[in-house]
Amino acid sequence: MSTATLNVEGDIARLSGDLTFATVSALFARMETISAAGGMPPVVDLAAVEQIDSAGLALLLEWQSAFVEQEGGSETSLMRIDNPPQALLKIARLCDAEDYLSNGASGHGHGASG
Template sequence: MALVTATMSDQGVLLLEGDLVFANVTAVLRDIEKQLPGKEALVIDLAQVGDVDSSGLALLLEVLERGRRLGISLKFRGLSDALLGIARLSNVEGLLPVDGPGSA
């Protein structure tokens, strides 16, 4: 299981890399929260995320809620078929705002 890293790119996109699974979501939520203050909008790129489970989906929904409370427009890029499948099964696929290439 690979730990998830959250790195801000030069283009202002938050890049997640690693496995977005139960063991990692608490730490990655803290990393993402550090990037939220002072932002009006943020794109989170998940193209380099490996394994994903339902807790990864829960993380994305929690990040959306926290962003909404702070008035930040959040979008996701590079959602995997596995993550989209979990979202579809959970009937929340329409809640995930997607942006640009690799947003499946």
Template sequence: MNSACSLTIGEDGCGRLEGALTFASVPGLYHHARDLLENQKSFNSLDLDRVTTADSAGLALLLEWQATQTTPANKLPIRNAPAGLISLARLCEADEFLDLSARSSGQ
């Protein structure tokens, strides 16, 4: 099983995650995102459409990124979250804070 998860930032400012958002991938992804932000490449939303699986480490990373937003108006929109991540966020009572939107039913 591939434990990698990549982050690319489009010209539209959308951060797109692809792969497994898990304990194995989160440390590297965290450092990669930090390097991007230090080089003035920020993202204004996240698209999780290509996330294959996510666990509590992935949830923690999303919580960290959401918490770094400076005001409630700057909330980071997170789209196309996998059902398992939404369930985990609900279980931890973090779903409202993250404001995850689910993948469309056609996927």
């Protein structure tokens, strides 16, 4: 198991490691700190995520919700999710949450088809 890390570089939040039940609690707290310090970045890059489960999806949906609120409540202003792992897309499909990830998923070579 790999710990989850979050690095914010300008407008991009880069997640790496495992986004699982065992690792996401610290990232929830980190998100609150980032949000309070100036806002959620508009892009989350998941290229370095090794494993993800439904807790990882919950984390991303919570971040998406915080971003929408930060942007004035308009769901047309979704945070872009780059390089979503196939496992995340499958879980999102099962939970009917694909629309919250599709903003950045299209055209980024993830290979998922609808």
